[in-house]
Amino acid sequence: MFDLTGKTVLITGGCGLLGVKHAEAILEFGGKVILTDVIPDTNGVTKLKEKYKKNISSVYMDVTDKSSIEHVVDMYDKIDVLINNAALDPKVEDGLEWKNRFEHLDLDSWNQTIEVILNGTFLCSQVVVNKMLSTGLESQYCRDGGVILNIASDLSIISPDQRIYGDGVKPASYGVAKAGVVNLTKYLSTYLAKKNIRVNSLSPAGVYNNQSDEFVSKFRNLIPMDRMAKPDEYKGAIVFMCSDASSFMTGHNLVIDGGRTIW
Numbered sequence: 584m585f586d587l588t589g590k591t592v593l594i595t596g597g598c599g600l601l602g603v604k605h606a607e608a609i610l611e612f613g614g615k616v617i618l619t620d621v622i623p624d625t626n627g628v629t630k631l632k633e634k635y636k637k638n639i640s641s642v643y644m645d646v647t648d649k650s651s652i653e654h655v656v657d658m659y660d661k662i663d664v665l666i667n668n669a670a671l672d673p674k675v676e677d678g679l680e681w682k683n684r685f686e687h688l689d690l691d692s693w694n695q696t697i698e699v700i701l702n703g704t705f706l707c708s709q710v711v712v713n714k715m716l717s718t719g720l721e722s723q724y725c726r727d728g729g730v731i732l733n734i735a736s737d738l739s740i741i742s743p744d745q746r747i748y749g750d751g752v753k754p755a756s757y758g759v760a761k762a763g764v765v766n767l768t769k770y771l772s773t774y775l776a777k778k779n780i781r782v783n784s785l786s787p788a789g790v791y792n793n794q795s796d797e798f799v800s801k802f803r804n805l806i807p808m809d810r811m812a813k814p815d816e817y818k819g820a821i822v823f824m825c826s827d828a829s830s831f832m833t834g835h836n837l838v839i840d841g842g843r844t845i846w
Contacts, residue, residue, distance in 0.1 A: 584826060584827045584828045584830075585612055585822050585823070585826045585827075585828050586612060586613055586826065586827075587609055587612040587613045587614030587822070587825065587826055588612075588613035588614070589613075589614075589663075590609075590613075590614040590615065590663040590664055590727070590825070590826075591614070591615045591617065591659060591660075591661055591662050591663050591664070592606075592609045592614050592615065592616050592617070592662075592663065592664040592665075592666060592825065593616075593617040593619065593655075593656070593659075593662050593664070593665050593666070593711065594606055594609075594616060594617065594618055594619065594666045594668055595619050595620070595644065595646050595665075595666065595667055595668050595669035595703065595707055596619075596620055596646075596668040596669030596670060597616075597618030597619055597620050597628070597641065597668065598618065598620040598622050598623070598624060598625045598627075598628055598641070599620070599625075599668070599670075600627075600790065600792055600814055601668065601734070601787070601790065601814065601817065602618065602620070602668050603625065603627035603628060603631065604814050604815055604817065604818055604821075605666055605668060605734075605817075605818075605821050606618055606628075606631055606639065607631060607815075607818065608817075608818035608819075608821040608822050609664075609821065609822070609825065610631065610634075610635045610638055610639060611818075611822075612822050612826070614638075614664075614825075615638045615639070616631075616635075616638065616639045616640070617639075617640055617641075617642065617655070617659065617662075618639065618640070618641040618642070619641070619642055619643070619644035619646075619655055619669075620641070620643070620644065620669070621643065621644070621645050624641050628641055642655055642658070646667075646669045646699060646702075646703030646704075646706060646707055647698050647699060647702060647703055647706070649706050649709075649710065652706055652707055652710045653710055656710050656711060656714050660718070661714070661715075661718045662711050662714050662715065662729075663715075663727065663729060663730065664729070664730040664731075664732065664825045665707060665708065665711040665729075665730070665731045665732070666732045666734065666821070666825070667703070667704040667707055667708065667731065667732070667733045667734060667764070668734045669699060669700075669703050669704075669707075670699060670700050670734070671695060671696050671698075671699040671700060671757075672757060673692070673696060673753070673754050673756065673757055674751075675748045675751035675752065675753050683751070683752040683753070683754040684752050684754075685754075685755055688754050688755065688756070692754065692756065693754075693755075693756045696754070696756035696757055696760050697756060697759070697760050697763075699760075700757070700760035700761060700763075700764060701760045701763040701764060701767070704733055704764050704767060705767060708731055708733075708767075708771060708782075711729075711731070712729075712731070712771075712775065712780065715729040715778075715780055716778065727827065728779035728780055728781060729779065729780040729781070730780070730781050730782075730783075730824070730825050731768075731771065731775075731780065731781070731782040731783075732782075732783055732784070732785060732821070732824050732825060733764050733765075733767070733768050733782070733783070733784040733785070734764075734784070734785055734787070735761045735762075735764045735765050735768070735784045735785065735786040735836060736757075736758070736761040736786055736787065737786050737787065737788045737789075737838060737840045737843055737844055738753075738757060738758040738761055739758065739761035739762045739764065739765045739784075739786050739836070740762070740765070740786065740836070740838065740844060741843075741844055742758065743757075743758060744805060746801065747798060747801035747802050747805065748798075749797070749798070761786075764784060765784050765786070765836050768782050768783060768784040768834065768836065769834050769836075772833040772834030772835075773834060776833060781829070781830075781832065781833040782833055782834065783824050783829070783832060783833060783834065783835045783836070783837065784835070784836045784837070785817065785820055785821070785824060785836075785837050785839070786836055786837065786838045786839070786840070787812060787817050787839055787840065788806070788811070788812055788839070788840035788841055788843050789802055789811050789812065790811060790812045790813070790814055791810075791811040791812065791813060791814070792814070794811075799811060805843050805846070806840070806841040806842060806843050807841060807842030807843070807845065807846060808841035808842055810841065811841075812839075812840075812841065816839075817839060820837060820839055824837065
């Protein structure tokens, strides 16, 4: 039931740390991957191409530009699964404290984050849903159907703990955009349920990526499991949520955070 053979999966923000891991998970279970991003292939993407060859392609796509999305989607006969992974995570570092504080957060910065995360998820979902409808995935007689998986965040349901950022500040825009993604997930799940398209979201917590010892130590104190996530620890959830293993699951926001939101 976890087999993804024959499935074509489009991943946005595919060249990022988790985008590559999402792709790896799909490929390991037999799926084909279309990696899209606005940046060139990273070393991780290159390695996946060398290993999986014809089962993976990468292409430029801007999630804030509907014509760019349509151009990419039209290149393929069908898309079975869309993983909305593209995001703009504002930097939290010394020197940005004043700029990122709510009292001084400028509208351009706010809009840029909302544009990529929330508007991008909306646009990509709209274009791919129309592709699914045109290729028969919506038929109740099609066993597999279509899947949209939106990557949200633990900050979609909790506020950032500003104490872990030192002199930096996590701006309001990121959590607001991710919360919007979760609500859009719920809306689409009911709207598309009778069209045989399932829509869920995954809310991960922080992933270790060579952050400073000071930051990691503070972050660990928020996690009952006393550590950050490893980059590959969401792969199982990706396969589950994109495959028939979750065939009766829609509208759910799966939180995987080492217990952070339980405290």
